[in-house]
Amino acid sequence: MEKMRADARRNRAKVLAAAEEAFALDGLAVPLDDIARLAGVGAGTVYRHFPSKEALFQAVVLERIQQFAEEARALATAENPGEVFVDYFVRVIKQASLNRAICDALAESGGHAFKAGAGEEFRAALDELLTRAQAAGAVRPDIDGDDLRALIAGCLAVERYAPGSRHLVRVVVDGLRGVAEVQTR
Amino acid sequence: MEKMRADARRNRAKVLAAAEEAFALDGLAVPLDDIARLAGVGAGTVYRHFPSKEALFQAVVLERIQQFAEEARALATAENPGEVFVDYFVRVIKQASLNRAICDALAESGGHAFKAGAGEEFRAALDELLTRAQAAGAVRPDIDGDDLRALIAGCLAVERYAPGSRHLVRVVVDGLRGVAEVQTR
DNA sequence: GACGATACGGAGCGAGCGTTCCGGTTGTCA
DNA sequence: TGACAACCGGAACGCTCGCTCCGTATCGTC
Numbered sequence: 270m271e272k273m274r275a276d277a278r279r280n281r282a283k284v285l286a287a288a289e290e291a292f293a294l295d296g297l298a299v300p301l302d303d304i305a306r307l308a309g310v311g312a313g314t315v316y317r318h319f320p321s322k323e324a325l326f327q328a329v330v331l332e333r334i335q336q337f338a339e340e341a342r343a344l345a346t347a348e349n350p351g352e353v354f355v356d357y358f359v360r361v362i363k364q365a366s367l368n369r370a371i372c373d374a375l376a377e378s379g380g381h382a383f384k385a386g387a388g389e390e391f392r393a394a395l396d397e398l399l400t401r402a403q404a405a406g407a408v409r410p411d412i413d414g415d416d417l418r419a420l421i422a423g424c425l426a427v428e429r430y431a432p433g434s435r436h437l438v439r440v441v442v443d444g445l446r447g448v449a450e451v452q453t454r
Numbered sequence: 455m456e457k458m459r460a461d462a463r464r465n466r467a468k469v470l471a472a473a474e475e476a477f478a479l480d481g482l483a484v485p486l487d488d489i490a491r492l493a494g495v496g497a498g499t500v501y502r503h504f505p506s507k508e509a510l511f512q513a514v515v516l517e518r519i520q521q522f523a524e525e526a527r528a529l530a531t532a533e534n535p536g537e538v539f540v541d542y543f544v545r546v547i548k549q550a551s552l553n554r555a556i557c558d559a560l561a562e563s564g565g566h567a568f569k570a571g572a573g574e575e576f577r578a579a580l581d582e583l584l585t586r587a588q589a590a591g592a593v594r595p596d597i598d599g600d601d602l603r604a605l606i607a608g609c610l611a612v613e614r615y616a617p618g619s620r621h622l623v624r625v626v627v628d629g630l631r632g633v634a635e636v637q638t639r
Numbered sequence: 640g641a642c643g644a645t646a647c648g649g650a651g652c653g654a655g656c657g658t659t660c661c662g663g664t665t666g667t668c669a
Numbered sequence: 670t671g672a673c674a675a676c677c678g679g680a681a682c683g684c685t686c687g688c689t690c691c692g693t694a695t696c697g698t699c
Binding site: 376409411412415416418419420422427430431434437441442444447 | 561594596597600601603604605607608609610611612614615616619621622624625626627628629630632
């Protein structure tokens, strides 16, 4: 991967850039031929560099997921876990809703290919943030990491059907906090 | 449609029954050939009775949507709009999560083919329930019918990723109610 | 500049799916 | 019962899409 021919390295970069753009717009649904054309490259060239469309998708998306994970780890030591958790939650939703590739990736964050390195890191960091927020009493205790991931997927669906409506995520955030009357009965 | 040949009427019923079963299981994604095979019928026969797969889907689903609409209308005169609204919301989610056809239909309840009769009735009745619940102070005032539909779609996504977790819908319901601390600032 | 290795492009393959077409069958009615 | 219209089954079409194959072009090296 380092001692590639110059044109190969160039094409690989072009494919990655095109894939990032195309996946961001239409998610996994974008035909691979479109990516190849956008990159100014033949379909065969794409497959020389990535064994499958799915692998290309992972390559594009895992970097961003890793960014999310690092961001979460950096926030894990904050002294106000409640606010930090909410801010992080909202930020992840907002970022993802602007990028269909991340939506599609996060949507199956309970699933198959997400067990890989970056995915697992993200899960662990998210769990950490959640646990601390719960310990601080800022988030209801009756949900776990998987619940939270499902809620993220749900928020992304909401965002898809009512784009740009920030306050709907707020609805979920408020529900996450918990309501006194309901908790006691 | 009434003076059809006996075998035609029989086949039409078989197709509808098969479609109901197949769509309920896999939603719109089920291949039409599967429905035909399940009905013990050729693909051509399906197209004799319904102009397209989409039309067949609508025929199957619109009946249930109409049931939802009628149910909502019946509840519109209740004297406890808050509880009624929440119960209805939860019931719709639960019913839909057991039937992928309804999921797929509700998921685009903000969209195209839903402008038809039953879809519009459902929308109107849902809006009515929401408005009354808001007037009773049981639901935060800063959301409208479209927001609510988006939240339903979101809940269905949640349900898909964390099946059978009743309390996650509760999270959204609580958020819908609104949280005092948040509302006041 | 020439040669071998490497990479490229895009036609082509195979699978899946919605839809159409038509030769054969079956119900209906006189 | 005979004949015609209505209806049926399922092969076939057209399209999309992921992926492969191979003749050709390009790069790196001596």
